[in-house]
Amino acid sequence: MTSFSQRIKQKAGELGIDKIGFSRAVSLTEDRPHFADWLNRGFHGEMAWLEREPEKRTDPQMIFPGAKTVVSAAVNYYTPGQHDGAGKISRYAWGDDYHDVVKEKLCALLDWIVAEDPNVTGKICVDTAPVMEKALAHRSGLGWIGKHSNVITKEYGSWIFLGEIILNIELDYDAPMADHCGSCTACIDACPTDAIVEPYIVDSNKCISYATIELRSDELPQNISTNLNGWIYGCDICQDVCPWNRLEEPTEETRFEPRLGETSLDLDVVESLIPETYTERFRKSAMKRTKLAGLKRNARSLKLQN
Ligand code: B12
Ligand code: SF4
Ligand code: SF4
Structure with a gap:
């Protein structure tokens, strides 16, 4: 019989979520010292909001008490196209605001999960919540953190947006992906x-x-x-x-086409x-x-x- 974890993955695909993985909602103990060091060296510049509540950023329990699982999601935003002279917009901002698009997909997935099991509750995060999305995506097996510090998937490279649903139920957990940067610089x-x-x-x-x-x-x-x-x-x-x-695998999400x-x-x-x-x-x-x-x-x- 197909497990609930497998059915969630299948549903995510139907909703236009390109890759999804599950990890235990426990503290990011390995990432915490890196994050603290990054802040201590002042590498966050004037983004003072990153200094607030560092414990929360590395502990899903503090975002959602009773959390058991982090569902990490990746949505491919690659659309073919080249820049046309100076005034270049980075690719992630060509289309509609990804916060809205990714949140909409995650809300639809959470609604479906709750309809399947009414005991489930969950919290959705996309970018602005105080969570370390890259570390969570790595832990959930979506990809690895490349030397440029973005998450790279084998299917879509790094042209992906990340988002999460934190859930109060256990699922079948994925294994973190090994680093495939090798000697490249x-x-x-x-x-x-x-x-x-x-x-x-x-x-x-x-x-x-x-x-x-x-x-x-x-x-x-x-x-x-x-x-x-x-x-x-x-x-x-x-x-x-x-x-x-x-890889240049084009997204099926038309809202990411250049506005x-x-x-x-x-x-x-x-x-x-x-x-x-x-x-x-x-x-x-x-x-x-x-x-x-x-x-x-x-x-x-x-x-x-x-
Ligand atoms: C703050 C922020 C920025 C800052 C800081 C970038 C950064 N490197 O963190 C700025 C404004 C520069 C930025 C730029 C961009 N961002 Co931004 N940003 C964020 C945000 C809000 C928080 C990131 C964070 O927590 N940084 C803290 C540092 C410490 O984390 P880190 O760099 O990942 O470090 C980890 C590892 O590198 C490693 N590590 C650190 N030190 C060491 C040392 C050793 C020895 C080892 C082995 C490992 C290691 O451990 C750390 C913890 O896991 C996230 C959304 C979120 N809530 O997570 C989006 C996010 C990371 N950004 C995103 C994007 C798309 C971008 C840009 C590509 C946009 C653009 N085209 O201009 C650029 C990329 C620039 C770059 N090369 O990083 C996406 C990335 C998607 C992906 N594929 O990973 C995110 C996830 C938003 C989203 N929801 O999709 N961003
Ligand atoms: S780290 Fe990447 S995004 Fe930032 S300036 Fe260098 S090349 Fe550009
Ligand atoms: S080291 Fe090479 S493979 Fe790794 S992120 Fe940088 S360019 Fe990509």
């Missing part, structure tokens, strides 16, 4: 700002993604502005060079945006994260370099 060598300071460790202060999305400042730091390589929002360089991303067909933004158009046109253009887009002022700052910086 392509991501470390390609990073223009040397942000991957050691294998598996990214210093956000040096990262183009952090600076163009998270950093609230009037100007970009000089080591970033002189190395933007055309990026206006996020950066995909370390993932573009990864041999595991040569308005745009993979790059026209810098003059960005500079001419006003709050109303900005809100209209980026409604339901993850790009709202950088705010209008941040996007204009990035466009200004790109123009100065050209």
